[in-house]
Structures are given as C-alpha cells and as structure tokens.
Amino acid sequence: MKQNPVFRVVAKILFAPIIMFGLYVQFHGDFGPGGGFQAGVIIAAAFILHALVFGLEAGRKVITARVNLWMMALGVTTYGAVGIASMARGGLFLDYTALTGSVVSGQHIGIILVEFGVGLTVTSVMLSLFHAFAGFVEDRAK
Amino acid sequence: MGAAIITNLPALLVAVPLLLAPVSALLHSASLAWMLTLIGAGSSFIAALMLQSITENGVRISYHLGNWEPPWGIEFVVDSATSLTLVVMTGLGFIATLAARRLVSSEINDKDSGKFYAAWMLVSGGLFGLVMTADAFNLFVFLEISALASAILIGMGAGTDRRALVAGFHYLVIGAVGATFYVIGVGFIYAMTGTLNMGDMAARIPEAGGGAVLHVGFGFMVAGMLVKAAIFPVHIWLPAAYSYAPSAVSTLLAAIATKAALYVLARIVFTIFGGVPEIADIALSNVIVPLAIGGIFIGTVMAIYEADIKKMFAHSSVAQIGYIALGLGLTTPAGVSASFIHIANHALIKGGIFMAIGGFVAALGARANLDSITGIGRRMPITATAFLICGLSLAGLPLTAGFISKLYLVRAVLETESYLILALVLISSALSIVYLWKIMEVMWMQPAPVRSPKLAENPAIYLPLWIVAFGNIWFGIDASWLVAAARSAATALLGGGV
Numbered sequence: 262m263k264q265n266p267v268f269r270v271v272a273k274i275l276f277a278p279i280i281m282f283g284l285y286v287q288f289h290g291d292f293g294p295g296g297g298f299q300a301g302v303i304i305a306a307a308f309i310l311h312a313l314v315f316g317l318e319a320g321r322k323v324i325t326a327r328v329n330l331w332m333m334a335l336g337v338t339t340y341g342a343v344g345i346a347s348m349a350r351g352g353l354f355l356d357y358t359a360l361t362g363s364v365v366s367g368q369h370i371g372i373i374l375v376e377f378g379v380g381l382t383v384t385s386v387m388l389s390l391f392h393a394f395a396g397f398v399e400d401r402a403k
Numbered sequence: 404m405g406a407a408i409i410t411n412l413p414a415l416l417v418a419v420p421l422l423l424a425p426v427s428a429l430l431h432s433a434s435l436a437w438m439l440t441l442i443g444a445g446s447s448f449i450a451a452l453m454l455q456s457i458t459e460n461g462v463r464i465s466y467h468l469g470n471w472e473p474p475w476g477i478e479f480v481v482d483s484a485t486s487l488t489l490v491v492m493t494g495l496g497f498i499a500t501l502a503a504r505r506l507v508s509s510e511i512n513d514k515d516s517g518k519f520y521a522a523w524m525l526v527s528g529g530l531f532g533l534v535m536t537a538d539a540f541n542l543f544v545f546l547e548i549s550a551l552a553s554a555i556l557i558g559m560g561a562g563t564d565r566r567a568l569v570a571g572f573h574y575l576v577i578g579a580v581g582a583t584f585y586v587i588g589v590g591f592i593y594a595m596t597g598t599l600n601m602g603d604m605a606a607r608i609p610e611a612g613g614g615a616v617l618h619v620g621f622g623f624m625v626a627g628m629l630v631k632a633a634i635f636p637v638h639i640w641l642p643a644a645y646s647y648a649p650s651a652v653s654t655l656l657a658a659i660a661t662k663a664a665l666y667v668l669a670r671i672v673f674t675i676f677g678g679v680p681e682i683a684d685i686a687l688s689n690v691i692v693p694l695a696i697g698g699i700f701i702g703t704v705m706a707i708y709e710a711d712i713k714k715m716f717a718h719s720s721v722a723q724i725g726y727i728a729l730g731l732g733l734t735t736p737a738g739v740s741a742s743f744i745h746i747a748n749h750a751l752i753k754g755g756i757f758m759a760i761g762g763f764v765a766a767l768g769a770r771a772n773l774d775s776i777t778g779i780g781r782r783m784p785i786t787a788t789a790f791l792i793c794g795l796s797l798a799g800l801p802l803t804a805g806f807i808s809k810l811y812l813v814r815a816v817l818e819t820e821s822y823l824i825l826a827l828v829l830i831s832s833a834l835s836i837v838y839l840w841k842i843m844e845v846m847w848m849q850p851a852p853v854r855s856p857k858l859a860e861n862p863a864i865y866l867p868l869w870i871v872a873f874g875n876i877w878f879g880i881d882a883s884w885l886v887a888a889a890r891s892a893a894t895a896l897l898g899g900g901v
Contacts, residue, residue, distance in 0.1 A: 330428065330429065331429065333425065333428075334425035334426065334428055334429050335425075337421075337422070337424075337425040338422060338425055338426065341418060341421065341422035342422075344414070344418060345418070345422070348407060348411045348414070348415075349407070351407060352470060353410070353411065353414070353466070353467060353468065353469065353470045354411060354414035354415075354418060354466075354468055354469065355468055355469040356469050356470035357469070358470065359470075
C-alpha cells in the first residue's frame with residue numbers, strides 16, 4: 262500500500278486524531294465509559310494503521326520490539342505498584358483512598374494511574390500480537 | 404510495617420509473583436530471572452505458612468480487595484482448607500523452582516529464560532489466587548491467567564520435542580472449553596441469585612427456589628472444573644501436556660495445577676451448593692464417584708501399557724486425581740480429609756518423581772523410556788534412589804506418605820460401608836504396583852547395556868529432590884500435622900459458609 266498516495270495521505274492525516282481520541286477515551290475512563298482497555302486498543306490501532314500502510318519495517322522502527330516489551334511490563338507494574346503503595350500507606354491492596362488519605366483525591370489519582378497502566382499494556386500487547394501474526398506471514402513469504 | 408504485611412498477606416501471596424513476572428520478562432540473564440522467581444516463590448511460601456499458622460485453629464480471614472465490602476467488592480477468603488492447599492502448592496512450587504535452574508538451562512534457550520520464568524510466576528500466582536478468591540467471576544480470571552501461562556510453558560517444550568506444541572494447543576483449547584463451561588454456569592447462577600460472591604451465593608441459592616436453572620448452572624460449573632482437574636473422561640489433555648512439557652514444567656504442573664482445580668471443585672460443591680444437598684449430593688454420589696473410579700482404573704491401566712516414563716506417570720496422575728475426587732465424593736468429613744491428605748501427599752510424590760525424571764532426561768539427553776533407563780539405578784544412584792522412594796510412596800508402602808493417604812481413604816470408604824468401592828480401591832492399588840514394578844525392575848535389576856555412555860549425575864537437583872523424598876518418608880512416619888490440618892480443612896469446608 263506504500264505506493265498508493267491516497268492511503269499514505271489518509272494514514273498521515275488520521276494518525277494523530279486516532280491517538281488523540283484514544284487519549285480522550287483513556288482520561289474519560291475515570292468518570293464515565295471508557296478507560297485503559299478501550300483506549301489501549303484505539304491507540305494501538307493508530308500504530309497498526311501506520312504499519313499497514315508504510316510497511317512492517319517502518320512500524321517496527323517507530324516502536325521497537327524491545328521498547329514494546331518494556332511498555333508491556335511497565336504497564337503491569339504500574340498497576341501493581343499502585344496496589345503496593347496503598348498497602349504501604351496502611352490501606353488494603355488497591356485501596357486508592359489510602360494513597361492520599363482523602364476519598365476524592367485518592368480515588369482520582371489511583372484510578373488514573375491504574376488505567377494508565379492498563380492502557381500502556383493493552384497498547385503494547387495489541388502491537389505485539391499484530392507483529393507476531395504479520396511477521397509469521399512475512400516469514401512464509403520469504 | 405509488620406502489621407501491614409500481616410493484614411495484607413492474602414494479597415501479597417498473589418501480587419508478589421504476578422508483579423515479579425513482568426520484571427523477569429525483561430531480564431536477559433537466566434540466572435537473575437531464576438533468582439527473582441526463587442524470591443517470588445519463597446515469599447509466597449512464607450506467606451502461606453503464616454496464613455496457615457493464623458487459620459489452623461478455625462480462624463477465617465476475609466480480605467477485601469480495594470477495601471470494597473463484599474458482596475460488592477472482590478473478597479479473598481482464607482480458612483484452614485484454603486491455607487492447607489496453599490501451603491502444599493507454594494511449598495512444592497518453591498521446591499520445583501529450586502530444581503528448575505538446572506533443568507531449564509538444559510532444555511530452554513537462554514534467550515527465552517526470562518520469559519519462561521515470567522510465565523512460571525504467572526502460573527503460580529494465578530493458581531494461588533484461584534484458591535483464595537471468594538468471587539466466582541474473579542475465579543474465572545485467575546483460571547485464565549494460569550491456563551494461558553501453562554499453555555506457554557507446555558509449548559516451550561518444543562525446543563526438545565515438537566509434539567509439545569500440539570500438547571500445549573490441546574491444553575489451551577480443552578482448558579478454554581472447561582473455563583467457558585464454568586463461566587456459563589456462573590452466568591446461570593448469577594441470573595438466579597444476582598450475586599457473584601460465593602458466600603452470598605450460598606446464602607441465596609436455597610431461597611432461589613430450585614428449578615432447572617440452578618441445576619444447569621451447577622452442572623456447567625462442575626463440568627468446567629472436572630475438565631480443569633483432569634478427571635476421567637475429560638482428562639485427555641493431561642498425559643500429553645505433562646509428558647511433552649519441559650521437565651521443570653512437568654514438576655510444577657504435576658505438583659500444583661490440578662490440585663487448585665480440585666480445591667475449587669470442592670468449594671463449588673460444598674460451599675456454594677452446600678445449602679442445597681439435593682443438588683450437590685446427587686452430583687457427588689452419582690457422577691463424581693463413578694468418574695473418579697473410572698479415572699483410577701483407566702489411568703492405572705494406561706500407565707501399565709505405557710513405555711515412556713513421563714507419560715506413564717502422567718497417566719498415573721489421572722488415577723491419583725481419581726483417588727482425591729473419590730474422597731470428595733464420599734461427602735463425609737473422613738472422606739474430605741482423606742482427599743486433602745492425598746492432595747498434599749500426591750504433590751510430594753509426583754513432584755519428586757517428575758523432578759527425578761527431569762534429572763534422568765538431562766543426563767540421557769533423550770526421552771526416558773523403559774529401554775533408555777535400563778540399569779540407571781547403578782549409573783545414577785543418588786537420583787534413582789530418590790525416585791525409588793517416591794515410587795514406593797506412590798504404591799502406598801508403609802512408612803511412606805502414600806501409605807497414609809491410602810490408609811485414610813480406605814478408612815473413610817469403610818465408614819460409608821460401600822464395600823464395592825473399597826474392593827475397587829484395593830484392586831487398583833494392587834494394579835499400580837504392576838507399572839511401578841516394571842520400572843523398578845528395569846532400573847535396578849537389569850544391568851546397563853554394554854557400551855552405554857557414562858551418565859553424569861546432576862548435583863543441582865539433589866537438594867530439592869531429596870527434600871521431597873525426605874518429605875515422603877517424614878509424612879509417612881509422622882503424619883500428625885498433616886492429618887490434623889486436613890481434618891480442620893474438612894471441617895471448614897463441610898461446615899458451610901465461605
């Protein structure tokens with residue numbers, strides 16, 4: 262699809278708005294529908310679109326496999342670290358209120374961090390699934 | 404800080420391995436990843452021992468995740484039944500991790516070791532959570548975590564034997580069917596009771612007015628768990644999965660995986676449906692007992708005809724799981740405590756056996772079958788002696804742990820005066836001696852073939868292997884701790900309430 266100017270232009274135009282929309286869903290998640298799962302899939306869709314149009318190699322240059330693995334691990338550990346932090350501050354596991362001591366700010370910070378972790382991991386898992394399957398076809402073609 | 408750790412023990416037991424897993428996935432060095440896993444497994448074991456010491460006198464811990472009150476929030480419940488299961492699983496998990504270093508380095512590419520240990524910790528953490536959670540849907544989540552990670556671990560055997568891929572895929576598909584059945588059942592029960600908390604379900608089910616929906620929901624939940632626990636006739640994934648997985652993985656799965664599913668089965672039948680004996684008791688006496696006996700015989704007979712050592716003991720696991728299920732099916736306190744005794748002892752026996760086989764395989768550099776292990780008793784005496792002890796324990800020889808299991812199971816069966824079952828149990832025990840004799844004869848009484856290569860013993864697995872072998876003798880001579888713990892576990896389960 263690299264040769265087709267329509268695809269290239271459309272992909273370039275859409276890339277940023279898709280990520281923007283993903284971020285909107287991400288940060289909307291703590292007081293309405295949305296959250297890390299959906300946002301992660303949307304943000305990953307932007308990168309997958311990029312890789313579909315400009316080729317797998319170009320996609321792997323934007324987010325390398327190594328970076329992707331780090332993102333995956335970082336997301337999960339962020340989630341868990343919130344749980345550990347709330348325990349260290351005298352609450353139960355994932356008791357956000359214990360993070361700051363106040364229900365409003367504690368729950369707010371807690372859920373934002375946890376959703377951030379979920380979003381990061383979902384994005385990178387979607388990407389690695391895409392590259393795993395696409396890479397399989399690539400290997401067969403060789 | 405100390406008090407915070409004690410309060411949060413149930414969460415830490417699961418969170419520590421699950422959080423160390425992503426860190427391990429990032430590591431390049433196999434030994435660093437292994438040490439991290441050892442720390443995770445060790446701290447889980449310590450947490451389980453502490454929980455056991457708190458709950459052994461009938462104390463029941465209820466932990467509210469995120470400080471949300473049950474039945475709205477997710478609750479972890481630890482009573483004496485939970486903590487005994489946890490001590491067995493974490494203990495054997497720790498010992499399997501100790502042995503893993505050497506076994507893994509001979510079978511898994513160093514580059515993949517970090518990810519291998521990550522999956523290893525996900526399996527452990529998932530199974531620990533499975534045992535503790537009192538939320539029927541959360542249980543499904545833990546079921547999936549552990550099942551996906553075990554499929555990865557089984558598939559990693561592909562480095563030495565490509566059939567591991569098929570075995571892993573079978574496990575993935577059949578396990579997914581089991582988990583789906585379970586979640587469909589939960590859906591039905593949720594529709595009737597409007598709750599997912601097990602204790603709350605148990606309280607509402609008798610008022611829900613019986614009816615077909617409850618029966619169907621119960622049936623789906625139990626059927627799903629039968630698949631996961633590998634009870635005959637839905638055990639077919641187990642022999643291939645255990646025998647083609649890397650040796651270290653066979654040890655871990657044989658020691659802890661099906662135990663967790665059996666525990667959940669007991670929870671479903673005795674806790675959630677404890678208030679409606681007309682459903683639960685029929686299922687136990689008309690379904691689980693016949694299936695358990697079927698499994699005992701099929702497993703034993705298949706093991707007799709099998710020449711591949713790992714597969715032989717995988718078939719034998721099916722039979723041993725049958726004994727555990729039979730104890731549960733008797734529904735008496737004696738029967739259930741016999742089950743718990745055998746859960747612990749079988750973990751010790753099979754953990755040791757698969758570890759020793761791992762030692763043989765690493766030394767032989769090939770699959771262990773009746774031909775290749777000829778005369779191995781003299782070629783690798785230290786590993787083979789530990790194997791012999793675990794084998795005798797499996798046969799139920801007096802002064803070994805296996806004897807205690809059989810003794811309490813037979814007593815429990817006698818108590819219910821079902822002499823047919825008693826006869827079948829005794830016959831099957833006698834049959835199990837056939838396949839054990841076959842191996843022992845080849846290992847110890849036949850000379851090694853001439854020009855057979857000299858085998859190097861594997862000192863790295865001596866410590867874990869002999870801990871397990873010693874455990875088999877120790878619990879055969881002084882089983883008082885285990886018996887007392889199993890009794891209080893049975894009381895906690897049959898007494899109703901989560």
